[in-house]
Amino acid sequence: MSKAVTSFVLIAVLGGLLMVLSLAVARHDYPFGMVGVRRLEGIASPQNFVPLAALYFFSAMLMMILPLKAASMVLVNAADALMWTAIALFAAIVGCVLARWAFGQSSIVRVLWDWRFLFAMAIVGCHLALNALRRNVLLRSLAFAGFAALTLACLFWDFTLR
Numbered sequence: 001m002s003k004a005v006t007s008f009v010l011i012a013v014l015g016g017l018l019m020v021l022s023l024a025v026a027r028h029d030y031p032f033g034m035v036g037v038r039r040l041e042g043i044a045s046p047q048n049f050v051p052l053a054a055l056y057f058f059s060a061m062l063m064m065i066l067p068l069k070a071a072s073m074v075l076v077n078a079a080d081a082l083m084w085t086a087i088a089l090f091a092a093i094v095g096c097v098l099a100r101w102a103f104g105q106s107s108i109v110r111v112l113w114d115w116r117f118l119f120a121m122a123i124v125g126c127h128l129a130l131n132a133l134r135r136n137v138l139l140r141s142l143a144f145a146g147f148a149a150l151t152l153a154c155l156f157w158d159f160t161l162r
Contacts (some may be wrong), residue, residue, distance in 0.1 A: 004124065007084070008091045014100030015040065016102075023103050040096050048089055048110075049119035054154035056082040056123045060130060061147035064140050075130070083127040086120045093117075116159070122150075 019040050026033025059078040063071040093112075100108040126147075133143040 003126070004087055008087050008094075010158035011091035012086050012095035012098070013143040016099040017095075020095045020102065023099065027103075040092070043089065043092060046093070046114040047115035049086065049116055050124075050154055052086055052089070052125055053081060053119040053150055056086070056126070057147045057150040057154060059120045060126055060149055061144055063130065064134065064144040064147060071134070075080060079127060079130070083123055086123040090117065119154070 019037065022033050022036030022040065024033070026037060056079060059074050059082065063074050063079065066074060097108055097111055133139050
């Protein structure tokens with residue numbers, strides 16, 4: 001857990017510094033600054049978490065039914081990477097928002113209240129609970145059904161709020 005927090009903080013600081021650099025260059029009327037801002041905002045958007053969550057929940061679903069050796073391969077090569085990706089993307093978003101807030105755009109903080117960030121928190125929460133879910137056959141069966149439902153919801157459900 002401390003490794004996740006440390007990674008989150010470091011990526012948020014680095015993303016914030018890059019956004020500060022881009023905003024400072026843009027403030028001096030260089031067009032390259034806005035290119036950097038657009039690129040950072042392109043990766044830092046909450047809609048990126050829905051397909052990422054679908055991939056993660058599918059890999060978690062597979063880990064519930066696969067034998068131990070195959071499940072460990074899925075864990076190391078898929079689930080861990082997806083969890084770290086969710087942490088990195090969310091940290092980049094937080095860093096960019098804080099940098100914009102430091103440059104006087106106080107209304108930008110509302111971006112962090114987007115409900116789609118719950119997908120990133122669900123990925124990290126499920127990853128922390130995976131070990132406990134695999135210990136019991138009943139929990140493993142329930143987790144398989146839950147992860148299957150979450151995968152299908154993330155993949156096919158239209159999460160637009162009207």
